[in-house]
Amino acid sequence: MKWRIGVLVAVMVAVVALVAAFVVVPRFGTDTVDRSQPAVLQSLRDLSQFHAAAGEYQVVLDIEHDVRYVPDVLAGQRTLFVAAGSVNAYVEFGELGEGALEVSPDGKAVRVDLPKPVLDKPNLHQERCYVFAQERGLVDRLAAIVETRDQQPFYVAAEQKIADAARDSGLVARAEESTRKMLTGMLGGLGYEVRFSATD
Incomplete structure (x- = not known):
């Protein structure tokens, strides 16, 4: 026992x-020692396109078609065409490489290789695009009775003018700043100090 x-x-x-x-x-x-990498790259890829900025634009086209050696009162036309549209600036995250985000050895900071923002194709607002005024010669006025003038060239020209305005208005720079703020807030919320690679 x-x-x-x-x-x-x-x-x-x-x-x-x-x-x-x-x-x-x-x-x-x-x-x-926790050497785990942050699961943020996949999250950024899931975002795909981040629309960081948008601009609204209006343009007035003044287009004149003359007939050589013929007085304007007989042939030719001058058209004032008003067009409005918007342009989006976005950042493409869907194609980020593995080295796009690099965590520092101490795990306290993240270096981000930020893609350059891209301007989307202008989106014309059809309800705000119209012929404001038009002067036509006698021949053109008679032709307008039996046929409808094609306004497609005006829309094409307006798209180009708005695209040029978006490129020159600093929309890309605004989109880059907005994207940096978004990533700083998102990664900062995970406890990282965010650093961005130098861009051209």
Whole structure:
């Protein structure tokens, strides 16, 4: 009977020793180093296109078609065409490479290789595009009675004018600034200091 009690005591001592080994030893004998990479690259790819800025534009086209050696009163026309549209500036995250985000060795900072914003094709607002005024020679006025003038060239010219205006208005720079703020807020919320690679 005594030997059974002795065995039971020995088992209990062994269990206590094992528990102490798992509880006490980690506190004094081990260090934990987390070298995990942030799961943000996939999140950025899921964003695909981030529309960072948009501009609204209006243009008045003054287009004149003359007939050589014929007085304007007989042939030719001059048209004032008003057009309005918008242009989006976006950043493409869907094609980010593996090196687009690099975590510092101490895990406290993230370097971001930010793609350059791209201007989308102008979106003309059809309800705000119209012929404001038109002067036509006699021949053109008679022709307008039996045929409808094609206004497509005016829309094509308006798209080009608005695209040029968007490129010259600093919309790309505004989109880049907006994207930097978005990424700084998102990655900063995960505890990282955000640094951006130098861009041209």
